Amino acid sequence: MDQFSEQPATRVIEQGFSIERKWWHTSTVYQIYPRSFVDSNGDGIGDIPGIASKLDYLKALGVGVIWLSPIYASPMDDNGYDISDYQDIAPEFGTLADFDHLVAEARRRDIGVLLDLVVNHTSDEHPWFIEARKSIDNPYRDFYIWRRPGADGGFPNRLKSSFGGPAWTLDPETGEYYLHLFSRRQPDLNWENPKVRAEIYKMMNWWLERGIAGFRMDVIDYIGKKVDQEIVKDGPHLHDYLQEMHRETFGSRNVLTVGETWSATPGSALLYSGKDRRELSMIFQFEHVTQQWDEKFGKWRPKPFDLVRLKSVLSKWQYALSEDGWNSLFWGNHDLPRAVSKYGNVTGYHMESAKMLATVLHLMKGTPFIYQGEEIGMTNVPFTKIEQYRDIETLNMHRLHVEAGYSPEDFLRGANENGRDNARTPMQWSAAPHGGFTTGVPWIEVNANYPKINAESAMTDENSVWNHYRKLIALRKKHPVIVYGLYQSWLDQHPDIFVYSRTLKGDRLVVMANFTPRPISLTIPDELQVCGECLISNYSPVTELCEGVELRAYEAFAILCKAPAK
Incomplete structure (x- = not known):
């Protein structure tokens, strides 16, 4: 019996409350942007056979699920998020036979395939x-x-x-x-029409019967919109539709469902993912992303990084879903900048800060999501001209912002920091031309740093970012305290240090990280003075915290104190 087969429910008792164990609690999800992952035929566009060729790489990393951004037939106005046929594959990506082969080969390696469900809108060519x-x-x-x-x-x-x-x-x-709440070539579906919903559920079941492990649901908080009241998100029938979807499609199946919900708050999160709601497994929330955007110009004029604010948001969500629901844990995706460029330091402490960010995220409570290339520390791409961008959002917003008086130079700086194409440059596999992504001309430029940052060199380096991610993924499978332990933040107002603990049945994990390029001396509160096994560190192992500690630049470590044996 593999992890995706129907299994009897088991429960774990944590701090006085009960959680039903799910296979995706111990899994790590890896997001693939197919267009930019691996090109198998030299046309400059990644494809499904290319993904299949890297399943052993993903197995070696330890991931349990791969989430594919849309692979359906599409005119590609928005890189596949404009679907013209929900039950066919875009020719540039391959065929249904290629997809079935991928699912079978992934499953043979105990890896599930998560499809991107885009049902707020279709293509105008549908x-x-x-x-x-x-x-x-x-x-x-x-x-x-x-x-x-x-x-x-x-x-x-x-x-x-x-x-x-x-x-x-x-x-x-x-x-x-x-x-059309997105491109004019992405007309919105009318979810108030029961015939629309029936067609969508029929399509979802068609894919589920092909053996997929579930769905990631694009802008799912939009489907309950009330247009005449100008209500776009969180409409009055949103949760009615999701509960109906649950009944008609995946509710009886052992699959993972993740909703993209930019509007979600800690107060509304349990409406989607509470154990008695019969809606979704979890949601993506973006408060830690949007709190860094400018009130007027949004992500195109980002605010300075503020660790206290970031800690506040992440901890708030940990507490909100501590006894019910489940958190998704992520730094980046296909819409967001590269994590190490956004939160770390790519000029002086690239490896240290990339490992630090991984440590902080993966040891929280929830299911971690890795965006392709994050595991080798891929960075934002410093485009110097707007013509180098391919993203429809960036190009549209550039025109509108410049027309409104925002300087082209300022916009380009914002795009270089937060634009979507930062995540969409090709995966850097080796030091070969175009990073080993293609033998042809790539659809978008490869980041020029691929000779130094690539998977081939990372896998052979014991101290690489890749091997750090591999260790973190393995730790989640080994230690229940990482999966189910109670979260507690510490030193919330410290501007440079992130500290939290996880506790479960007498086991205690303490995680500490320096978010700066300078050494930080820290007085340790009595409650955090512990000793035990150093599960992971990006410098030398740290096994005890006494009265004080000095953390080196971007240092991060985790100490596990096991409960005394009975």
């Missing part, structure tokens, strides 16, 4: 939308959201697209506007 725009009485018209022009003949209301500009586009054939 057959449903092609039919819908033919006439106002077409049977598929109500699959999407249409409104007549406003009283002044303009837009129906003030809703804006997340990619810039109005969320409405006029269809000249019928004289009505359709809603």
Whole structure:
């Protein structure tokens, strides 16, 4: 019986409350951006056979699940998040046979495949939308959201697209506007129509029956929108739809479901993931990301890094889901900058800060997510011209911000720090041309530092970032205190040091990290004066904390104090 088969429920008692064990509690998820992972045929675009060729690499790292960004048929206006056929594969990525082979080979290595479920919107080339725009009485018209022009003949209301500009586009054939909360080529589906929901559930079951391990759900907090009230996120029927989805699709299956929810708060998180809610396994929340954005210019004018604020957000979520629900743990994804560039130091302490960030994240309570290349310390790419970018959001926002008076130089600095293409440059496999990603011309430039930062060299270096990640993944499988231990933060107002502990049945884990490039002397509170086994460190092992300690630049370590044997 593998981990994805149906298993009897078991429970663990933690600090007086009960948690049902799930296979994904001890797993680590690895996100793959297929276009940028491995190109097997030299066309410059990553593909499914390329992913299959690296399954042994992923097995060696220790991951239990791979999440694929969309691989469905698509005109690629938004790199696959605009789907024209939910039950076919984009030709540049391969075929359904390639996908079935990937699932089977991954499962043989005890790795599940998580698909990206994009059901807030489709492509404007989806057959449903092609039919819908033919006439106002077409049977598929109500699959999407249409409104007549406003009283002044303009837009129906003030809703804006997340990619810039109005969320409405006029269809000249019928004289009505359709809603698109992202690109104009991504019309929003009408979830109030039960026929839409039935088609989506049918499609989801089709994929589940092919043996996938679950779904990551793109902007799932948008599906309950109430357009006429200008409610986009957290609409009144959102959780009704998710509970219906649970009943009609994955509820009886032993799979992982993760919702992308930019609007979630600690107060609403349990509505999605509480054990009695019958909705999702967990959600992605982004408060630790958005609290670093400027109030006016958003991520294009980032705020200075503030560790106290970051600790406050991460700890708040740990506490909120301590007795129910489950946290997702991540620094980056396909929409976010590279973790070591954002939170670490790539100029003087690249390896040390990358390991530090991994240690802090992976020893918290929740399921860790690694974004491809994070495990080797890949960095942001310093593009010098807007023409080097490929991301539709970045290009649209550049035009709008410059038109509004934001200088092109300032925008480029913001894009270099926070733009989505930072995460989308090709995976750096070796020192070969284009980082070993392709024998052709890559669809987007490879980061120039690939001769030094690549998987081939990392795997042969005992002290590499890759091997540090491998150790952290293995520790989660070995020590229940990492999986289920109670979280407690310490020294919350310290501007440079992150300290927390995890406790379970007498075992205690203390994690300490320096987020600066300078040594920090720290007085240790009585409650943290411990000795035991150093599970992991990015310098020499630390086995005890006495009255004081000096942490070196970006030093991080974890000490485990085991309960006395009975």
